[in-house]
Each structure stands twice: as structure tokens, then as C-alpha cells.
Amino acid sequence: MSGDFEVRMRGPGAYALARQAVDQMEKHGVWPTALNFEIWTHYVADPDSALGREVARLLTSGEAFTDKVSDELAALYLPKVRLNEQIRDAGDQLSRELASVSLAIQSAQKSSEAYGQTLASASQSLDGQGDVSALRATVDNLASATRRVQRENKSLEKRLAESSAEVAKLREHLEQVRRDATTDGLTNLANRKSFDDELARACAEADASGETITLALIDIDHFKNFNDTWGHQTGDQVIRYVASVIGRVGAPPRFAARYGGEEFALIFPGESADMATATLEEIREEVSSRMLKRRSTNEDLGAITVSAGLAERRPGENGHSVMERADAALYASKRGGRNRVTNAEPVANAA
Numbered sequence: 388m389s390g391d392f393e394v395r396m397r398g399p400g401a402y403a404l405a406r407q408a409v410d411q412m413e414k415h416g417v418w419p420t421a422l423n424f425e426i427w428t429h430y431v432a433d434p435d436s437a438l439g440r441e442v443a444r445l446l447t448s449g450e451a452f453t454d455k456v457s458d459e460l461a462a463l464y465l466p467k468v469r470l471n472e473q474i475r476d477a478g479d480q481l482s483r484e485l486a487s488v489s490l491a492i493q494s495a496q497k498s499s500e501a502y503g504q505t506l507a508s509a510s511q512s513l514d515g516q517g518d519v520s521a522l523r524a525t526v527d528n529l530a531s532a533t534r535r536v537q538r539e540n541k542s543l544e545k546r547l548a549e550s551s552a553e554v555a556k557l558r559e560h561l562e563q564v565r566r567d568a569t570t571d572g573l574t575n576l577a578n579r580k581s582f583d584d585e586l587a588r589a590c591a592e593a594d595a596s597g598e599t600i601t602l603a604l605i606d607i608d609h610f611k612n613f614n615d616t617w618g619h620q621t622g623d624q625v626i627r628y629v630a631s632v633i634g635r636v637g638a639p640p641r642f643a644a645r646y647g648g649e650e651f652a653l654i655f656p657g658e659s660a661d662m663a664t665a666t667l668e669e670i671r672e673e674v675s676s677r678m679l680k681r682r683s684t685n686e687d688l689g690a691i692t693v694s695a696g697l698a699e700r701r702p703g704e705n706g707h708s709v710m711e712r713a714d715a716a717l718y719a720s721k722r723g724g725r726n727r728v729t730n731a732e733p734v735a736n737a738a
Contacts, residue, residue: 574630582644586706601663660699694720698731
């Protein structure tokens with residue numbers, strides 16, 4: 388939902404959604420704070436979502452929409468808030484772990500200093516000493532001090548081992564948080580932000596190495612009509628199906644992402660437009676070859692098709708420019724009847 392929401396808030400209907408959110412807040416006596424605005428915009432954009440249903444439940448029950456309620460809703464349902472909280476919690480836990488290790492090290496340092504003083508004192512006592520009982524007392528004192536230091540060292544070793552394990556867990560958790568932040572929740576492909584970052588990196592690397600990059604955009608044909616006919620949940624199933632096909636051929640070193648809504652993007656490092664075209668034709672043919680059924684009722688949905696546009700990057704060309712050319716090729720596929728792959732170069736030459 389979050390990826391679709393971001394797309395809708397940058398589309399033609401965004402201002403209408405924003406006005407609806409403000410109207411609803413005013414109607415229910417909710418202050419238009421930034422957090423409330425985000426919550427209510429999600430609510431009017433998708434009332435059937437988990438957040439939408441919870442807001443509806445609160446309204447039906449007559450519960451006051453306080454700042455505390457807003458904070459709780461955001462923590463549960465808004466991905467950016469959840470992500471920030473996870474990062475903050477991991478940071479707090481890491482700080483506590485480092486503080487605990489620091490105390491353990493300080494304690495070991497004090498024990499080592501005390502042991503050094505004991506050794507120095509014993510050395511002075513042993514100088515010229517002939518009394519056997521006094522010598523025995525000095526040796527016993529040294530043995531006792533040695534045992535204390537050994538215990539401290541073992542305790543420190545244990546604490547450091549525990550801390551290393553805890554830090555490894557934190558590192559794994561933060562890596563999962565990073566993956567969540569760069570992954571589209573519906574399709575498990577990379578999300579828009581991750582794609583933008585990867586495209587910039589790939590262009591910079593291509594400038595350094597001189598290698599070719601081809602960029603492709605893929606769009607599900609007539610998806611709005613399909614969504615309106617069968618509903619968003621079935622539409623999500625279709626998006627996941629197309630994503631699974633794209634993800635299979637878009638494995639590294641290629642890079643596949645859900646660009647927004649029913650649109651996907653692919654980066655082909657080291658591949659020419661002709662090579663990428665063959666792969667896109669494979670995707671197009673596989674998607675259209677399967678007759679889909681609705682999971683809940685087993686109704687026949689028929690076949691769906693995709694259109695694609697691609698552009699081979701020119702030397703020194705930035706990612707935004709390549710995207711524009713690939714997008715123009717995609718729209719040429721749409722205008723040409725859909726269910727086809729179009730290369731940007733012939734389109735540009737024809738224009």
C-alpha cells in the first residue's frame with residue numbers, strides 16, 4: 388500500500404485526496420497536524436486498508452482522536468514511522484551494550500592497576516626478607532591477587548563474548564531494517580527509492596568502466612479497468628504475479644524494481660538494447676501465456692499483457708535522461724496497441 392500511496396500522492400488526484408483528508412479532519416474535529424494529515428490521507432486514499440479500517444472503527448466508537456491515538460496509529464501502520472522507531476530502538480540498544488562493555492573494561496583496568504600495585508608492594512617486601520612466615524604471607528597475597536585478576540579477566544572475556552553476539556544480532560536486525568526500507572512490501576522487489584539509488588550508482592560505474600547499460604520500463608496493460616472490475620485485492624495478486632516473472636529474470640547483476648503502481652523498472656548492466664529486448668520479449672510472452680484465476684472464487688480472469696519500453700544509455704548520460712527515453716518508448720508501445728516492446732532509438736529516429 389505504501390508504494391501505491393506515494394504514487395497516488397504524486398499523481399493527478401493528489402490534491403483531491405488532500406482536500407478530502409482536510410475535510411474529514413475538520414468534520415471530526417481533528418487538528419490538521421502533519422502526522423494527522425498523513426494518517427487521514429492514507430484513510431481517504433484506501434479506507435479498506437488496515438489503517439483505514441482502524442480509523443473507521445475509532446470514528447464509529449466515538450473515541451477521541453487525540454495526539455496519543457495518532458502516535459499509536461502511526462507506529463502501527465505508517466512504514467516510515469515504524470522504520471524510524473526500529474532504527475532508534477536498535478541505536479538505543481547498541482548504546483546500552485557499549486556502555487555495559489565500557490564499565491566491564493573499566494572494572495578490569497582497575498583490577499589490573501590494583502594487581503600491579505600488589506606486585507610492586509610484594510617486590511619491596513621480598514627485598515632482603517628472610518622471615519619465612521612473612522615470605523609465605525607475601526606469596527599468599529600474590530596468589531590471592533592473581534586469582535582475583537583471573538576472575539576479572541574471565542568475567543570480561545565472557546562479557547565481551549556476550550556483547551559480540553548481541554552486536555551481531557543488532558547488525559543483522561539493522562540489515563533487515565535496511566532491506567525493509569529498500570523493498571516494496573507487495574512484490575518483494577526493490578522499491579522506487581532503491582531503484583533511483585541503484586540507477587545513479589550504475590551510471591557512475593558505467594562512466595568509470597565504459598560499459599553499456601540498458602534501462603527498461605514495464606507496465607501492465609489496462610490495469611485500471613482490471614482493478615475496477617475485480618477489486619484491489621485481485622489487482623494486487625496480478626501485480627505480484629507480474630513481479631514474480633520480472634524478478635526471476637531480473638536477478639543480479641540485473642536490478643528489478645517496482646517503480647510505482649503497476650509499473651516496473653529493470654536495469655541491465657553490461658547489456659545492449661538488443662540483449663535487453665530479448666529478455667523483455669521473454670517476460671511479455673510468459674505473462675500473457677497464463678490464464679489467471681481469482682483465488683477467492685476460482686473465477687477466470689483471463690490473460691493479462693504488459694507493454695515495455697527500453698533505452699540504451701549513451702556515454703555520460705544521466706539516469707533521469709535515460710528514464711525519460713525509456714518512458715517515451717513505453718508510451719510508444721501503449722500507442723502502438725500494447726503487449727509489445729519498443730526500443731527508444733527507433734522511436735527517436737522516427738520522431
